[in-house]
Amino acid sequence: MIINDMYLKREKARKIVLDAIAENNGTTLLSTGITGDDARIAKAAVDAGARLLEPNHPAVVLARGYKGVTTMNMAETVRHEIRLDQMLEVVHGVRNVVGEKIYITVGVPGGFTEVMPLELSDDDFRKIALSGADGLHTHKSSIEDLKEWVEKAHKYGLLVDGYIGHPSDKHTFGVPAETPEDVSRVAKEMETIGVDFIGLLTGMSYEGVKAGEIHPFIEERVKALVSSVTVPTLAEGGINLSNYKVFSKLGINIIVVGTAFDNIVAKAAAETVKSFLTK
Secondary structure, three states: OOHHHHHHHHHHHHHHHHHHHHHOOOOEEEEEOHHHHOHHHHHHHHHOOOOEEEOEHHHHHHHHOHHHOOOHHHHHHHHHHOOHHHHHHHHHHHHHHHOOOOEEEEEOOOOEOOOOOOOOOHHHHHHHHHHOOOEEEOEOOOHHHHHHHHHHHHHOOOEEEEEEEOOOOOOOOOEEOOOHHHHHHHHHHHHHOOOOEEEEEOOOOOOOOOOOOOOHHHHHHHHHHHOOOOOOEEEEOOOOOOOHHHHHHOOOOEEEEOHHHHHHHHHHHHHHHHHHHOO
């Protein structure tokens, strides 16, 4: 049996996450997007202090320009077509350059609520663990599916970060919860079934939000999550240099940032190219 071996593997990974939270006064960064799926940029993020990385299949769709995709919204519609072995290659490459003391959670086809349903076998979970991943970044949309995912992930030494979404979100990115009370109830259910880190989708696509702030609607949902569970919490969606401090003040333990990094890198590349071409 490998029960204790896999328990020890999970606890080693959990310690990396908890230490990162503690070292950053209660709120740390999970770096994703280009900083998660490009090994060169991942190393730059780690060298700057990031301790948590997240490669995921929609980001790889965007990075590869698969089917001409140029936006993350487009990527979400075809992410299920990325093969598991492609994601394992990404994880293995990132792990090779960042070393063993960095936590890597990976989003794989089948781990989200996909347009085309995909089921992973026990051997697939084993391969994910062997690729160098410590955890699975998941966006399952029911407690039942999430429970099965947690059981399989834990069997092979992988932690799970699961998410809560809103029924009206453009894409299904978690167990739906309409009100703050629903957020609290779902979060408690997720903790009960063994989800290791519980996240909330916090996209800022709402009118009337001032720079440096978040919408009161989002704030109430964040408060409901933080006050309802004992495991580390995450916020993902719309987080940037202007508003990230709000999440720390509200008690979120891990902010997930991807698009903000992608935009900054793209802008820097464009400006540098222009400089070289300036006569």
